[in-house]
Amino acid sequence: MWNLNELKSELKSHAQVKSWMITQENVHRRERYFMMDKAALVVDQDRNVHSQNIQVKIAVKLPGHPDRQGEISKKLFPAMPLKPQIESAIEAALQTDHKAWNLPSEIPQDLPVLQTTDPRMAEDLDSVTDQVTKRISQVVAKKKDTAFNSAELFLSVHNREFYLSNGLSHRSSQSRVYIEAAYSFAKKNAQGELESDEYLNTRWGVNFDDLALEEMFEETSDRAQHSLGLDKPVTGKYPVIIDADVLSTLFYSHVSQLSSANAYNELPSIAVGAEFIPESTGDLLTVTLDPSMPYGGDTIALSEQGLLQKPVKIVDKNRVISSLTDKQFADYLNKPATTSRGNVVVEPGQLNYSELTKHAPRVLEILQFSGLFVDPYSGTFSSEIRLARVYDNTKGTVSYIKGGSLSGSIRENFKGIRLSKNRIKRAHFESNSNQGHGYFGPDYALLSDVSIVG
Amino acid sequence: MPSQMATPSFQRAPLSADLTELRKVLPELLPILEAKSDWYGSILLERRSSKTYTANLKQTQMSENVSMGIVLRIYDGYTLFEQATDDIQADSLKKFALEFADRVSKSAAPSGATLRPYRPVSWKERLKANLDIEITSQISPEASAKAPVHFGVQFSRTPRQTTQQYFEQLKSIIHRCQALAPAAELESKELSFVMARQSFAEEESVFIDREANMSQTLYRIALTVITMSGADRTFMRLGGLGGLEVVDFTDTDLTEMLGNLKALKSAHKLDPGKYRVLFGPVLTGVLAHEAFGHSQEADTCARGRSKAWDLHKSGAIVGNEHATILNNPAIFSNGGKGYAAWGSYFFDEEGWLATEQVLLDKGVLRAPMTNLTSAIRLNIPRTANGKRESWANGVYTRQTNTYFSPGNKTLDELMSDLGDGFLALHPAGGMEDPKGMGIQVGISYLQEVKGGQLTGRVYKGPAGGDIQMTGYTPDVLNQIVAKSKIEFNTKAPDTAKHPFNDAGGCGKYHKEFVFAGCGGPYVLLDQVILG
Numbered sequence: 008m009w010n011l012n013e014l015k016s017e018l019k020s021h022a023q024v025k026s027w028m029i030t031q032e033n034v035h036r037r038e039r040y041f042m043m044d045k046a047a048l049v050v051d052q053d054r055n056v057h058s059q060n061i062q063v064k065i066a067v068k069l070p071g072h073p074d075r076q077g078e079i080s081k082k083l084f085p086a087m088p089l090k091p092q093i094e095s096a097i098e099a100a101l102q103t104d105h106k107a108w109n110l111p112s113e114i115p116q117d118l119p120v121l122q123t124t125d126p127r128m129a130e131d132l133d134s135v136t137d138q139v140t141k142r143i144s145q146v147v148a149k150k151k152d153t154a155f156n157s158a159e160l161f162l163s164v165h166n167r168e169f170y171l172s173n174g175l176s177h178r179s180s181q182s183r184v185y186i187e188a189a190y191s192f193a194k195k196n197a198q199g200e201l202e203s204d205e206y207l208n209t210r211w212g213v214n215f216d217d218l219a220l221e222e223m224f225e226e227t228s229d230r231a232q233h234s235l236g237l238d239k240p241v242t243g244k245y246p247v248i249i250d251a252d253v254l255s256t257l258f259y260s261h262v263s264q265l266s267s268a269n270a271y272n273e274l275p276s277i278a279v280g281a282e283f284i285p286e287s288t289g290d291l292l293t294v295t296l297d298p299s300m301p302y303g304g305d306t307i308a309l310s311e312q313g314l315l316q317k318p319v320k321i322v323d324k325n326r327v328i329s330s331l332t333d334k335q336f337a338d339y340l341n342k343p344a345t346t347s348r349g350n351v352v353v354e355p356g357q358l359n360y361s362e363l364t365k366h367a368p369r370v371l372e373i374l375q376f377s378g379l380f381v382d383p384y385s386g387t388f389s390s391e392i393r394l395a396r397v398y399d400n401t402k403g404t405v406s407y408i409k410g411g412s413l414s415g416s417i418r419e420n421f422k423g424i425r426l427s428k429n430r431i432k433r434a435h436f437e438s439n440s441n442q443g444h445g446y447f448g449p450d451y452a453l454l455s456d457v458s459i460v461g
Numbered sequence: 462m463p464s465q466m467a468t469p470s471f472q473r474a475p476l477s478a479d480l481t482e483l484r485k486v487l488p489e490l491l492p493i494l495e496a497k498s499d500w501y502g503s504i505l506l507e508r509r510s511s512k513t514y515t516a517n518l519k520q521t522q523m524s525e526n527v528s529m530g531i532v533l534r535i536y537d538g539y540t541l542f543e544q545a546t547d548d549i550q551a552d553s554l555k556k557f558a559l560e561f562a563d564r565v566s567k568s569a570a571p572s573g574a575t576l577r578p579y580r581p582v583s584w585k586e587r588l589k590a591n592l593d594i595e596i597t598s599q600i601s602p603e604a605s606a607k608a609p610v611h612f613g614v615q616f617s618r619t620p621r622q623t624t625q626q627y628f629e630q631l632k633s634i635i636h637r638c639q640a641l642a643p644a645a646e647l648e649s650k651e652l653s654f655v656m657a658r659q660s661f662a663e664e665e666s667v668f669i670d671r672e673a674n675m676s677q678t679l680y681r682i683a684l685t686v687i688t689m690s691g692a693d694r695t696f697m698r699l700g701g702l703g704g705l706e707v708v709d710f711t712d713t714d715l716t717e718m719l720g721n722l723k724a725l726k727s728a729h730k731l732d733p734g735k736y737r738v739l740f741g742p743v744l745t746g747v748l749a750h751e752a753f754g755h756s757q758e759a760d761t762c763a764r765g766r767s768k769a770w771d772l773h774k775s776g777a778i779v780g781n782e783h784a785t786i787l788n789n790p791a792i793f794s795n796g797g798k799g800y801a802a803w804g805s806y807f808f809d810e811e812g813w814l815a816t817e818q819v820l821l822d823k824g825v826l827r828a829p830m831t832n833l834t835s836a837i838r839l840n841i842p843r844t845a846n847g848k849r850e851s852w853a854n855g856v857y858t859r860q861t862n863t864y865f866s867p868g869n870k871t872l873d874e875l876m877s878d879l880g881d882g883f884l885a886l887h888p889a890g891g892m893e894d895p896k897g898m899g900i901q902v903g904i905s906y907l908q909e910v911k912g913g914q915l916t917g918r919v920y921k922g923p924a925g926g927d928i929q930m931t932g933y934t935p936d937v938l939n940q941i942v943a944k945s946k947i948e949f950n951t952k953a954p955d956t957a958k959h960p961f962n963d964a965g966g967c968g969k970y971h972k973e974f975v976f977a978g979c980g981g982p983y984v985l986l987d988q989v990i991l992g
Contacts, residue, residue: 008550038855042764044838047573049539051760051834055564056545056853058530080524086549087527096525099512102624103521157764185972189766191896205766205896209971234897242733242992272519273653275692377901378892378971380927385692387926389992391892391901410899412929412992414733414922438850438972458923460733460931460992 009089011061015170017093018065024097025076026110028064028311029170032441033057036163037136041143043155048147050140055133061085065093067100077103108338110173115315118177118308122301125182125214128164135215136162146224153190153228156205161185175313181306183436183443184212188224190231204409206231206375206394211434213443214302230374234394239410239461240371247413247420247457248363248372251431253379255446257388258351260381261417262294265321265329266347267336275384279330283322289423289455290356294322296331298349303445304434305350310334319346350445356426356452363427363453364398371459372396372451373413386417392459411461415454423455471799473599473613474678476665480508484609484667484676486551487531491671493558494535497566501579503670505532505810506549507852511662511681514624516631518655523624530852533558535565538576541834542568545852577837581672590816595793596807606670612677612807616704617799620661620682631657634686638715645719647690651726652719654689659708668812677807681976683964684708688718693725695887695905700964703800721887724919725906731920731928733992737882738930739875739910739985743963746979747891747902749786750863750967752934753779755893757788757820758846758858759835767895770839773826780824780938783868783984788830789959790815790845790861792978796947796961803964804862804978811847811856818844820863824938832858848975857969862962862978868944871952875945875985876913883907883991884915888979889927893970900937902930904991923992932990945983 011031018027038054060082067077079100083092128135139160147155162184169177186209193203208227212218249257261283263269269276277283283292298307298316310316312334321329329345337344364370376390391412398405426449433446476484487504494502508529515522530547531554544561570576584604588597596612604610634657642652662681667674683700695718701707740748753769755761762770772779790809792802808814811833819827831839832847835858848859870878889903905927909918922928930937947955962978 034853036853040855044539044571044574047571049571049574051763051838052541052543052855053568054543054545054855055561056543058545058547058853078522080522082526082528084527084529086529086547099523099525099624102628103523105520105522154765156766187970189764191765203768203896207766207970272517274689377894377899378890378903380890380903382692382926384689384694385926387922387924389903389922389924389927389929391894391899391929391931393894393897393899409897410931410933411990412901412931414924414926414929414992416924416926419924438854438974458733458992460923460990 008085011168011170013089014063014083017089018172021093021097023067023101025066025068026172027066030062031168032060033166034163035132036161037132039136039140039160041158048144059085063096065096065100067097069101069104074107076105076107077101078105079103106339108335110171111313111334112173114173114175115309118315119299121299121306121308123213123306124164124180128162128182128215129180132162132164136160139220142220146221151228153192153231156189156191158186158188169309171313173313177309179308182213184215184218186210186218186220186223188227190228192231192235194235196236202235204231204234206234211304211436213304213434217302217432230394233407234409237407237409240392240395240408240459242460244456245369245371245459246367247454248370248451249454250373251433251446251448251450253373253376254448254452255351255433255435255444256379256381257417258294258353258446259444260383261386262321262351263383265327265331267330267332267340267342270330271336271339277327279327281327283325283327284421285418287325287422290426291324292322293320293324293354295320295352296346296349297352298346300350300352300445300447303350303447304436304443305348305445307348310347314344316346316348318349348442350447353426353448355428355430355449357428358425359429360427360451363425363451365400366425366453368401370398370400370453372398387415388417389414411459414458420454420457425453427451471615471617473615474680475613476611476676476678480506480665480667483549483551486554487667487669488674490533490554490558491669493562494533495671496562499538499576499578501536501581503534503668503812505534505852506667508665509662509851511660513658513660514627514631515656515658516628516635518635521628521631528851532852533561535562536579536833537565538578539571539574540568543855579833579837581670583672587814590814592814592816593791593793596791596814606672606674609674609676612675614679614702614801616680618705620680620704627659631659637712638686638688638719641712641716642719644716645723647719647723651690652688653691656687659684666810668808670812673812675808675812679806680704682707686715686718688722690722690726693722695722695725698964700803701795701800702803702805707800721919724917728906728919728921730923730925731907731991733923735988736991737879737987738989738991739879739882739884739983741884741886741983742961742980743888744885744902744904745865745981745984746863746962746965747888748984749865749981750860750977750979751891751893751900751902752938753786753821753826754788754860754863756895757826757829758860759829759831759839759841760858761895762829763835763838768898769826769829769895773828776825778824779826779935780821781941782823783941783944784821784824784938785819785866786821786863787817787819787866788846788860788863789817791817792862792959792962794958796959797957802862802962802978803976804860804962809845809847810849813843813845813847815845830858830860832856850973850975854973857973859969859975860967860977862980864960864962864981865944865984867947867955867960867982870943870945872945872949872983875943875983876910878943878985879910880913881911883920884910898934900932900934904928904930928991930989930991937986937989940986940988942985942987947982949983
């Protein structure tokens, strides 16, 4: 087994190596799957995982081509000899071809102290696992008209070390929490047959308290009770309320068009100075990328290329005022580097939730999509409707629907957007990415003229 | 009937020397994992090494990934405990196992729960299953816990090329796309982005319990080509298990992709409604997967979260005579081609040998797919569907290759039967709803058909994006009009045993990504809701 100092020495010993970035991440994960065995709550699976990931990105000089460089990203395995891993990486990197760029010449000083890890999880993950298990047992034990089906609890703490060949070194950590709960509801229909349906709720967070576990289980049970025997929506165009989870997904997708990587690769992008939503007539959006937000999904001090990340307003009253440019694309496009990582923070609107539901004669509120797919290039999105509420303000009724699908476009359906005045925090993590998503913004938004088929 | 046999021109993927050595010390851990009489101990050692090569109009890049870890497992009759690490030095594993056993021994039995002990099966019992000859031919008659068995996927053209060779091929694809663009009436400036990516992964695993000591090595090859014009995008994806023969394609494939890109630039927006649609193989795979694939996952059933379990027990009819769906991890000749399908393997990650399983038989639900704990909880037979995203993730019941059984029509006949409607070939995700029986199948775009002929017009969704097919699953399965043969371009009897399965992926609801094969015959559906 080799260590990071030996890795750095090995990289320095190769004349072809121009620069390198090393990330080491030690992860401790605890996972439990809960379900019912007749009347007893049982743990179906209980997992305890320790892992270490060492990732190195190496840039090499390409002989005779000073304006080009080779690059490779490689995961190293400490149980395998170091030298052959590095030599094969360099050999492979020499076969690749990138426009040359340089790591920052200055090393950031006085990095901010950020809240990225739930202190209880950092101290004792096993204890937190047991405590949450107890809370799940208590909430599941509450008598309800619905039936608890299952839950999953994933807790992890990620400790990272980060080293660049320009001399930068940095340590950070992050905690992650995932909880899902499923309840079902059953009743006999008019023919005397027993029908049932369920509601599955999932939530990610960094600090456990942000998940509001008991409230989440209650909401899941309540929505399960409203999921049964529902009609599909009537086909047409609707004003549609979406929640913070959906807003987070859509904003992250659309903000990616501000990336200089898109501009360089001639992928769809929105230039500085352009309207974020063309011809907007609704609330004018103001968006900040904030890498310092406490317990955000993408709260981070440094970009992966070693630049200090500070809050930056990227959209001001619907006008794009900054691109997202890490050092590589700053060099490529000969423009200043900017913050490129952070949580998406959206300024609130003027209306409360109730006012949004009354904003048109008939308003449809999406409670859950089945599988929301967003195209980051066209800004279109679509999904089956898992559960929704229809506010018929002419009749004064509220009804639930299920099924059918929604088809939308950020460029079109955000034109008349109205945002709620309350803000909420959301986080999301993908298992195949180190970069999480964080959102702090309106808890609801009303979109206009959204196509629905029932 | 056996699938295509390995010919002398094929080689088999071996187990690496270092894992062969490490495997020798693992059985010593089993007594620790079975320290108590009710405990069933098992071990999974896994290594996935991959290299990905990418080229676009501006650069070439490469990434290498290695993920290796060991999972120690104790099932105590109530709970499956797992302890996993990537510290796989032989001298530290015993300490790791002892710590794990201590953790499990301190765990109290859940109050009110039923004790369901498990006894592992012997080789004699394993060989009673209807196994493919690709599996049985690699099992020695002396196989036992002390006589290891290795399964290697067959391949003909080695994927162990140099980095330079991979990049030359990818650059050639990009140049071919540029050269073929005019034939698709695309001006060079309209082809704004072209990317070709090829990956080669070597997936090795070892499973050990008190009855068996098995290993397998799979070579996973994939090639993706993406072309874009502004925000419009078309792609070609090839993938399977074997050698470079998996990613063979022709200029006709590229020209078709570029032609579709040109057509997308003037695409119409679909009016939401009900349509007659001919689904291509990949989309029928998604339909099968989301319909009675996910709802036939026994862990979902055991959690009370699938209506399929009740419908199976009641014998209810949930589809017409065309509605037959299979799951099969043992497709070693994909659509009659000489390599294995993307979702195949020899045994799952809990050591169960792969077999074909009928999930839905002419509208009648059969028993669901299982992993270890769900089979025990529901008291139904185990199947080889215990899968995990990686050694660091938990095991669930997951699909492998899921598809409709073939029908008897040629593609020309189905196009004629379609008459006026749409041809849907390009998938855009999907989602399950096992309890509510809803279904979502995403379609990138539709090709219009009039009088059984393609008109050249294409349609996007009502907002200009993907189109979603939705509905109540039994309704959709009752709307199947006809299905194609496996070899859909000829009336001659099919020679291939299984339909072709393309390369796809699958999440359990919103997480736990695994590879899954996705294919089948063409399926003609009537009155399908599209929006």
